[in-house]
Amino acid sequence: MQYGPQWRRLVRGFVMKSVLIVDDNMFIRQALRELFERETDFQVCGEAENGREAIEQAEKWHPDLVVLDLSMPVMNGLDAARILKRLMPTVPLILYSAFADRTSELQAKLIGISDLVSKSESVSVLIGKARGLLHPRAA
C-alpha cells in the first residue's frame, strides 16, 4: 500500500516521535541516527557532540526524547541532563553510556534521567526503552 504525502504528514505529527542524539563520537551518532530512522515511529531532529550543544539543539527542536552520552568534552551528560530537566521537565532522557559506575547511576536517578542503557547492550534495548517511555501503552 502506498501512503500519500497527507498521510505521511499526519503520521509525522501524531505518531512519529523526535529524538535528539547526543554523543561526542561521530560514529555512534551516525549509528544511532540510522537505528532510529529505520523505525517508522521515530525521526531524528538533531545531533549534538557535547552537553552544551545538546541544550542549544533541544531549545531549537523541542525533541520528544533525548539520548545522552555520559562522557563528553565541554559538558558531560549528567550536567546537560540537569539543565535539560529544568528547561523541559517532561521530556524523557536516556543515558546511553559505555560505562556507568554506581555514583553516576545514582546521580542519574536523582537528576531525573528516565533510563540508563549500556552501549554494550543490543541496540534493540535502546529502541525498546525509548518506545516504552514515549508510547507507554504500546510497550
Ligand SMILES: [Mg+2]
Ligand atoms: Mg563519549
